[in-house]
Amino acid sequence: MSKTILVVYAHPEPTSLTRLFVTETVRILEQQGHVVLQSDLYGMGWKATFDEQDFPNRINQDRLDFIQESQHAYTNHQQTLDVAAEQDKLLAADAVIFHFPLWWFGMPAILKGWIDRVYAYGFAYGYKGEGNRYRYGDGILKGKRALLSVMVGGPVEDYSPRGINGPLEELLFPITHGALFFPGLDVLPTHAVYGSGKLSNANVEKELATWHLRLNHLFNESPIPFRRQNGGEYQFNILADHIAAGKKGLTIHIDN
Amino acid sequence: MSKTILVVYAHPEPTSLTRLFVTETVRILEQQGHVVLQSDLYGMGWKATFDEQDFPNRINQDRLDFIQESQHAYTNHQQTLDVAAEQDKLLAADAVIFHFPLWWFGMPAILKGWIDRVYAYGFAYGYKGEGNRYRYGDGILKGKRALLSVMVGGPVEDYSPRGINGPLEELLFPITHGALFFPGLDVLPTHAVYGSGKLSNANVEKELATWHLRLNHLFNESPIPFRRQNGGEYQFNILADHIAAGKKGLTIHIDN
Numbered sequence: 001m002s003k004t005i006l007v008v009y010a011h012p013e014p015t016s017l018t019r020l021f022v023t024e025t026v027r028i029l030e031q032q033g034h035v036v037l038q039s040d041l042y043g044m045g046w047k048a049t050f051d052e053q054d055f056p057n058r059i060n061q062d063r064l065d066f067i068q069e070s071q072h073a074y075t076n077h078q079q080t081l082d083v084a085a086e087q088d089k090l091l092a093a094d095a096v097i098f099h100f101p102l103w104w105f106g107m108p109a110i111l112k113g114w115i116d117r118v119y120a121y122g123f124a125y126g127y128k129g130e131g132n133r134y135r136y137g138d139g140i141l142k143g144k145r146a147l148l149s150v151m152v153g154g155p156v157e158d159y160s161p162r163g164i165n166g167p168l169e170e171l172l173f174p175i176t177h178g179a180l181f182f183p184g185l186d187v188l189p190t191h192a193v194y195g196s197g198k199l200s201n202a203n204v205e206k207e208l209a210t211w212h213l214r215l216n217h218l219f220n221e222s223p224i225p226f227r228r229q230n231g232g233e234y235q236f237n238i239l240a241d242h243i244a245a246g247k248k249g250l251t252i253h254i255d256n
Numbered sequence: 257m258s259k260t261i262l263v264v265y266a267h268p269e270p271t272s273l274t275r276l277f278v279t280e281t282v283r284i285l286e287q288q289g290h291v292v293l294q295s296d297l298y299g300m301g302w303k304a305t306f307d308e309q310d311f312p313n314r315i316n317q318d319r320l321d322f323i324q325e326s327q328h329a330y331t332n333h334q335q336t337l338d339v340a341a342e343q344d345k346l347l348a349a350d351a352v353i354f355h356f357p358l359w360w361f362g363m364p365a366i367l368k369g370w371i372d373r374v375y376a377y378g379f380a381y382g383y384k385g386e387g388n389r390y391r392y393g394d395g396i397l398k399g400k401r402a403l404l405s406v407m408v409g410g411p412v413e414d415y416s417p418r419g420i421n422g423p424l425e426e427l428l429f430p431i432t433h434g435a436l437f438f439p440g441l442d443v444l445p446t447h448a449v450y451g452s453g454k455l456s457n458a459n460v461e462k463e464l465a466t467w468h469l470r471l472n473h474l475f476n477e478s479p480i481p482f483r484r485q486n487g488g489e490y491q492f493n494i495l496a497d498h499i500a501a502g503k504k505g506l507t508i509h510i511d512n
Contacts, residue, residue, distance in 0.1 A: 108305075112368045162495045166433070166506040239420070
């Protein structure tokens, strides 16, 4: 069955590895009969900084309160057109794929600014005006899937379970869990290419072939088993004592 | 003895809690006889997006390779003036304090863009042209201190050791360890204010007083004991088997 996939990407150089992956993603998914929507953040000149320009019709002219203005703008259809368009794409999509290079262990600023601005109050948080009631597995994007495709300059060893940078999936937890699972997306394990700046042409082809296989399973691969806020394992937003008993930290929120 | 402190902050609203903290920081440190440098990212209209405009004199016009151009621009004094000015401030400072609201479990895009752009190759990475030789405790900012002051909208419970968001210090590891300790900064434990949007005036005063006490110990508080890459505990950038034996994840890189 034909699906709709939103591809969000953050690299200005058409010949970069990030963009080669984007091209492959679009080609393969369209070949499979899917509809592909694209958000080329650099190409669109996406405004990274969340500021007063995001609120052309303020509820409070005297003091800029982001949450208050975000709620007002979203609820009253007073958002800027670029933000509303991205929200519409998210709502239309069955899956969202993010392609970006890992910069300082996180997203490039332009992509962080996509999250900051598109994730309005009432949309990605404060869903249904009920504060934190719907999040982490519930929310406006529930039932859709997300997948990060990350180009990592450093070697895989540095990101291994005891590698000096920390394991990649834990470094990305603020994104996978905090930004994607939060509004309800099912998040697939991150796809990473290490040593991305130094790949031979043969290895680029190999990496693209591996990615092709990942894409083939976009809709049947198991997501990261993050625990749902409303799944009975949390009591007042703290993990119940008998779950992952005696443990703490980011990884207890994954049901492994 | 008089020191120089750089204060980097990311909130456009002068009456926001973030900015009240900034004002207090400047007031207290100047009162103590220190020199305070400020980087008001919103006020400066800081360019968040790292792009081709960062390289007015390219080594390669055909293809934008960020690392290559960053190295070329930094080495040959071809950087944009805004980036060079921030690097100069960092070099002049004995400590750097970052004031920002936590947005989606990380920095606002404008601050991430400060890191992306100011952290040039040859400066924050690739120091002395030696790849990864000097990092995590060694590097150009060695001997200086860093401190995050973070305004967190949610309640403290959600960020507790078993709280649903994950512990704050682990969520911030990509920043404290990955962006600050990496080029050599000694990083103090993060100062967080929770429920930052709903504080009564009395509680704001209380939080400012607590912050004042933190500032008083800026130069004698113990930093987070991140393990130094070149301190003998890593073998080929993987933690030696006998250190934190049998454990894995972000926290093994802290010598607790």
